[in-house]
Amino acid sequence: MLETEQLVRTFKGKTAVDEVTLYLEKGESVGLLGPNGAGKSTTISMISSLMKPTSGDVRIHGISTISEPQKIRKVLGVVPQEIALYEELTAEENVRFFGKVYGLKGEALKQKTAEVLALVGLTERKDERVDTYSGGMKRRVNIAAALLHEPELLIMDEPTVGIDPQSRSYILEMIRTLNREKGMTVLYTSHYMEEVERLCDRIYIMDNGRIIASGTKEELKQILSDEETIVVETAGEAAAFFEEAGRHEKVRQVVLTENGAKLMTAKGARLLGWLFQEAESRGVTVTNVNVQTPTLEDVFLHLTGRRLRD
Amino acid sequence: MWTFIKKDMLIYIRDRSELLLILGMPILLIAILGFALGGVFGGNTEAVDVQAALVDLDDRSLPDGLEELPEAQEAALRDAAEEIDPAGAFHTFLENDDVRDVLTVTEMDADEAEEALQSGEVDAVLTLPEAFTENVLEHLLLDEGDGAAVELTLREEGSVYAGIAGDLIHGFTERFTLEAAAAQEGGAPPGEEPELGGQVTAAFEPVSSIEYYAVGMAVMFCLYVAGTTASKAHVEKQQHVYSRILLAGRPSVMYLGGKLVSGWILSGVQLLLLFAAAAVLFQAFDAWTVRFWLGTLLVTAALSFAVGALGSLITAITIRSQTETAATVFAGGIVTLAAFVGGSFFAVDQMGIVPLIGQWTPNGAAMTAYLQWSQGFSVSYLLPAVCKLIGMGLVFFTAAVLLFPSREGGSR
Numbered sequence: 242m243l244e245t246e247q248l249v250r251t252f253k254g255k256t257a258v259d260e261v262t263l264y265l266e267k268g269e270s271v272g273l274l275g276p277n278g279a280g281k282s283t284t285i286s287m288i289s290s291l292m293k294p295t296s297g298d299v300r301i302h303g304i305s306t307i308s309e310p311q312k313i314r315k316v317l318g319v320v321p322q323e324i325a326l327y328e329e330l331t332a333e334e335n336v337r338f339f340g341k342v343y344g345l346k347g348e349a350l351k352q353k354t355a356e357v358l359a360l361v362g363l364t365e366r367k368d369e370r371v372d373t374y375s376g377g378m379k380r381r382v383n384i385a386a387a388l389l390h391e392p393e394l395l396i397m398d399e400p401t402v403g404i405d406p407q408s409r410s411y412i413l414e415m416i417r418t419l420n421r422e423k424g425m426t427v428l429y430t431s432h433y434m435e436e437v438e439r440l441c442d443r444i445y446i447m448d449n450g451r452i453i454a455s456g457t458k459e460e461l462k463q464i465l466s467d468e469e470t471i472v473v474e475t476a477g478e479a480a481a482f483f484e485e486a487g488r489h490e491k492v493r494q495v496v497l498t499e500n501g502a503k504l505m506t507a508k509g510a511r512l513l514g515w516l517f518q519e520a521e522s523r524g525v526t527v528t529n530v531n532v533q534t535p536t537l538e539d540v541f542l543h544l545t546g547r548r549l550r551d
Numbered sequence: 552m553w554t555f556i557k558k559d560m561l562i563y564i565r566d567r568s569e570l571l572l573i574l575g576m577p578i579l580l581i582a583i584l585g586f587a588l589g590g591v592f593g594g595n596t597e598a599v600d601v602q603a604a605l606v607d608l609d610d611r612s613l614p615d616g617l618e619e620l621p622e623a624q625e626a627a628l629r630d631a632a633e634e635i636d637p638a639g640a641f642h643t644f645l646e647n648d649d650v651r652d653v654l655t656v657t658e659m660d661a662d663e664a665e666e667a668l669q670s671g672e673v674d675a676v677l678t679l680p681e682a683f684t685e686n687v688l689e690h691l692l693l694d695e696g697d698g699a700a701v702e703l704t705l706r707e708e709g710s711v712y713a714g715i716a717g718d719l720i721h722g723f724t725e726r727f728t729l730e731a732a733a734a735q736e737g738g739a740p741p742g743e744e745p746e747l748g749g750q751v752t753a754a755f756e757p758v759s760s761i762e763y764y765a766v767g768m769a770v771m772f773c774l775y776v777a778g779t780t781a782s783k784a785h786v787e788k789q790q791h792v793y794s795r796i797l798l799a800g801r802p803s804v805m806y807l808g809g810k811l812v813s814g815w816i817l818s819g820v821q822l823l824l825l826f827a828a829a830a831v832l833f834q835a836f837d838a839w840t841v842r843f844w845l846g847t848l849l850v851t852a853a854l855s856f857a858v859g860a861l862g863s864l865i866t867a868i869t870i871r872s873q874t875e876t877a878a879t880v881f882a883g884g885i886v887t888l889a890a891f892v893g894g895s896f897f898a899v900d901q902m903g904i905v906p907l908i909g910q911w912t913p914n915g916a917a918m919t920a921y922l923q924w925s926q927g928f929s930v931s932y933l934l935p936a937v938c939k940l941i942g943m944g945l946v947f948f949t950a951a952v953l954l955f956p957s958r959e960g961g962s963r
Contacts, residue, residue, distance in 0.1 A: 314799065321794060324790065325790050326790070327562055330561060334558075334561070338554060342796055342801055387795075
C-alpha cells in the first residue's frame with residue numbers, strides 16, 4: 242500500500258532523514274520507533290506529502306505523493322504530534338470543521354461527527370471548548386479529526402505524548418480497534434517502546450535519520466538472542482563499582498540508570514556471584530537485581546549505545 | 552469557503568482580548584482624544600483651516616456693449632452692474648465669518664501665490680482672472696459670451712482641503728448666479744437669503760473633534776484586524792492545523808479567500824459598531840439620517856474589503872516565511888505609521904508629502920472619504936476613494952495568492 246524509496250531530507254546541509262526505505266501492506270500496523278530527533282516526524286511529513294524530500298520518492302497505491310500529492314491526500318489520515326485543533330472551538334465544532342474541509346456535508350457529516358466523537362469517548366463533552374480539556378482529551382479530539390473521512394492509512398506521530406496513563410491506554414486500545422476491527426492500515430511513530438510493542442505487527446527502528454533495524458518484534462529481539470540483561474539497583478555512590486563491571490570480560494555494555502545500571506551480558510554468563518562479591522568488597526549496597534530477556538529498548542541500546550529516551 | 556469564514560469569525564469573536572483591542576480601545580481613545588483635543592478643534596468648529604492665496608487680476612471694467620444701448624437701458628444696466636459687482640461680491644463672500652472659519656485668505660500677486668503654493672504655505676490659490684467683471688456682466692446682462700469663473704488651483708487634488716475649497720467656489724458660484732438674477736429682476740427670489748455667501752457654508756458641515764477622532768481611530772483600529780488575521784494564521788501553522796487543511800486537498804485560494812472575507816466582514820462590522828458607538832455615546836455625526844449611513848456603508852464596504860485583502864496578504868507572507876514577523880511588524884509599527892500619515896492622530900494636510908502618502912493608505916483614503924461625507928460632500932467625492940480602496944484590495948489579494956506556498960515548508 243505504501244512504500245518509500247531512499248527518502249532523503251536535508252536542512253541547511255544537515256541530513257535529517259537519510260535514505261529511508263520502508264513499506265506497509267494494507268491492514269498492517271507498523272511502528273516507527275526512535276528517540277526524539279531521530280527523524281521520525283520529518284519522515285512522516287514527507288510520507289504525508291506535507292514536505293518535499295530532497296531526494297527519493299513515496300508511493301501510495303503506486304501513486305507518487307511527491308508529484309501527485311492531491312491524488313492521495315484523501316487516502317491519508319494524519320494525527321500530528323501537536324494538538325492540531327482550534328482551542329477556541331468546541332470538540333464538535335473542530336470535528337465538523339475538518340469534516341467539511343474534507344468535503345463531508347449534510348447527514349453524512351452529522352453522522353460521522355457523532356460516530357468519531359463516540360469512538361474517542363467525548364460525546365458527553367462535545368460542546369465544551371477544547372481549551373478547557375485535559376491533555377488526554379485534546380489528544381483524543383486530535384485523533385477524531387483525522388478519522389472523519391475514513392482514511393485507508395492512518396499516520397500517527399507520537400499521539401500519546403504528555404498524557405496520563407488512563408488516556409494513553411484508551412487511545413492505544415482505540416488504535417488497536419481501528420486496525421484489527423476496521424482494517425485500517427496504521428503507521429505509528431513513538432519513542433515509547435512499550436506502545437510500539439503492544440500495537441505493531443512490524444517495527445522500523447530509526448536513529449540519526451536512518452533505519453537501523455526492522456522486522457517483527459520477535460525478529461528484532463532475535464538480534465539479542467545470545468544476550469541477557471541484568472538490571473542492578475544500588476543505594477548510594479556506585480560509579481566505580483559499575484566501571485569495574487564494565488571491564489568484566491562477560492559484560493558487553495553498561496548503561497547507567499537512575500538507581501543503578503543495566504548490564505548487557507552473554508546469555509548464561511552466571512555473573513551474579515561476581516557482582517555481589519564486588520559490591521561487598523567496595524561497600525556498595527545492592528537493593529535489587531533482575532535478570533531480563535531483551536526488550537526492544539535493549540535492542541535499541543545494543544544498536545545505538547543509547548537509550549530511547551535519552 | 553463559508554466553512555473557513557465561519558471558523559475564522561468564531562475564533563475571532565471568542566477571543567475577548569482581541570475584541571477589547573478592536574472595539575474597546577478605539578472607543579476609549581475617541582473619548583480621550585476627542586475631549587482632550589476639543590479645544591484644538593474649537594468644540595464644534597471646523598477641523599480644518601484651508602490656507603488660500605487670492606490673486607485679483609480683475610480691472611472691474613464694465614462691458615463695452617453697454618455704451619451701444621439706448622440711454623435709459625444703459626443707465627438701468629449700469630445700476631444693475633454696480634449692484635451685482637461680481638469681484639466685490641467674491642471679496643465680500645471671502646470675508647464672511649462662516650467662510651473665514653475654514654478659509655484663511657491672503658491677497659498676493661500671481662508669482663507670490665505660485666511660490667506659496669509650491670512651498671506648501673497655501674493649499675489653494677483663488678484667482679479672479681483678467682476681465683472677470685466684464686465677462687460675467689456681459690454674460691449676465693447682455694447674454695453674450697461664456698461668462699467667467701473664479702479659478703481654483705490646488706496643491707493637492709483629492710484632499711479634504713481641496714474638497715472644501717472646491718465646494719466654497721461652487722457654493723459661491725451658485726449663490727452668485729442666484730443673486731445676480733435677483734438683482735437683475737429687482738429683488739431676491741422668494742425664500743432666498745439676499746446676502747451673498749450667507750448660505751454657502753451649507754455646502755459642508757464642520758467636523759467636531761469627536762467626529763474626527765471617531766473616524767481616525769476607527770480606520771486605524773480596523774487595520775489591526777488584518778494583523779490579527781495573520782497572527783491567527785501563524786498559530787494555525789504552528790499548531791499544524793494548517794497542515795490538516797492542506798492534507799484535505801483544499802485549494803490555497805480557498806483558505807486565503809476565507810481570510811479575505813472573514814477580515815472583510817469583521818472589519819466592516821467593527822467600523823459600523825464604532826461609528827454607531829460614537830453616535831450614541833458622543834452624539835457624533837448626523838447619525839439619524841439615512842444619507843449618513845448609506846455613504847458610510849459604501850466607504851466601509853470598500854475599506855473593509857481592502858483590510859480583508861491586506862489580512863490575506865500578511866497571512867501569505869507569514870505562512871511563506873514560517874515566522875510571525877510580518878504580522879508583528881505590521882501590528883507593531885506599520886499600523887501606527889499608516890495611522891499617522893493617514894491623519895488618524897491629527898490633520899497632516901500641512902505636512903509636505905505626508906498627506907499624499909496618506910491618501911495611498913487604506914485608512915488615509917477612507918478617512919478623507921468619511922470626513923467629506925460627514926461634512927455633506929456629494930457622493931462624487933467618495934467614489935475616487937472607494938475605487939482606490941477596491942483597487943488596493945485587489946492588488947493585495949492578487950499578491951497574496953502569488954506569494955502563498957502550495958506545500959507546507961516548500962515553495963509553489
